[in-house]
Amino acid sequence: MAAAAPIDLGPAPATARAGIVVPGLIFGVLAGLPIAALVVPENYLLDLGTRIMIFAIAAVALDLVVGYGALVSFGHAAFIGLGAYAVGMLAAHGIGEVLVALPAALAASVLFALATGAVSLRTKGVYFIMITLAFGQMAFFTASSLAPYGGDDGLTIAARNTLVGIPIFKYPRGLYYVVLAALAGTFFLCRAIVASRFGRVLRGAKENATRMATLGFEVYRFQLVAYAISGGLCGLAGFLLANANDFVSPAYMSWQRSGELIIMVLLGGIGTLYGAIIGAASYLLIEEFLSRVTEYWQVIFGPFLVLVVVFGRGGLVGLFAWPWRRRHG
């Protein structure tokens, strides 16, 4: 048996404050961005903001299982792809109704998560990372072989989804606010889950699965449900991504995409949920600005990631919170 872990007295005061202040700041900035876009007379800002928030939804969903369940999924891009393909395939048959496409996207990703999670959760640690990777690759190759839906080349979506005939995704501003609402919904849902009894079991299993099992919890079931919720939320991100890009492609499901999602979560700071939003924003903003400096922006970004890992434990949030912790802790 492992030695008794110190009793968790709840988050330290500084962290608790950060848990209110930081998300407040994030959502304040995001809600105000379209006003700034009035001054900058182009949709560039809104497009970038929309893309950031879509990946932030997926990153928050991933943080739910990685940060609170220690379930490192290396195949989460598959869920985004499934959600996106649900939109694309329905659109190819002329169905563009949100009330059909959204449930389809959620159902596809949740069912895939339940099926693959049921197998993957039998394994632990590195094996779990690898088996989720394998399932991600299976989804990737399936999408690549869907000849009627574009195969490798992907599928262009003729018209964005409408909600009972209302074109809610047609204008950049409308799309932006829908995505913002989805991100806020995702964030507060995950936060509620983490704080609930369910979330405590999940976190308990992260610390010590044997102890939770001894206490009478069927850890496997809790983890499977968390995995399915996470997969479903990534399906939501995929649904939005397909509508924002007017395009779906197998590349959405590539293992590099899954890796990027993990990087986003780590970059922002794992196990905070808002860190995932910061991470997604940092990743895409750094990409955006470095790619203007040089075509080979990854040559700068790669070593930056290494430096963050070596020196900034806890990602960017940890890096910035450090002086704060010193003063208040």
Added chain:
Amino acid sequence: MSSLVFVQILNGLQLGVLLFLIAAGLTLVFGVMDFINLAHGVQYMLGAYLAVAFYGLTGSFLVALVLALAATLAFALALEVLVFRRLYGRDHLDHVMATFGIILFLNHGVKLAWGAAPLSLPIPDLLSGSVSLMGGLRYPVWRLVIIGAGLAVAAGLYVLVGHTRIGMLVRAGATNARLVSALGVDISRLFMLVFGFGAMLAGFAGIMIAPILSVEPGMGDTILILAFVVIVIGGIGSIRGAFLAALMIGLVDTLGRSFAVDVLRLFMGPSPARTVGPALASMLIYVLMAIVLYLRPAGLFPAKGR
């Protein structure tokens, strides 16, 4: 038909030994240091690029081979000392992020250094011909050389790991690194040795395959994923498991790609078979891995005794 099958079996073996060369280092680094090295695939790419570069300078394949191996080893050791050494014992996620960063850097760094266009390395004249197999089919000598070299490395590793003092330490390290350290073995030197040697094997694989495949950025990514499948099926830390799993994956993947459509045509019409076949063939090894992990969650030959 039967000679065609035979050729595909040889191709499968060739892919298998190539995978073994990469997986051997990966499984040891994983098993001994508990370190997830996503950057192992770029070592393979780097080996191929360096061989092309040294061949351009010297005009001799053999000299290029030796210099490229030395350079790969030196690069790996530098990487170990500068970065990886600080990350042993950290969370797996830290490993993923740092090595992902190194992948990004190298995949795009080679574009800066050598351009984005694919390069090629000529086969040495002596070995560039083909031999005739039964049924009048001809088979390239170089592929046989790859198979031979891979099997020779496997045999060498078998002796090295199974019957030498250093191999004993490596095996002990894969089972329980802390205990080995507590017994007075300089574990950090052992780690460095294993890491450098493993990276050099991956570089060797890249050099040997360079005359057949095009040398291009990102060539290590696909093979890395395959190598992970191999070591997970074989059981992390087990050289024997890696060898058997590598041959299995090589054969299953090659034969699947060659014959999936033909086999499916026995059950369905030619048109759906042509659609489903390639998809099924690409997925086959992942399905295999999922089944193995479902039945044996720690792979076929788990090294950690527990």
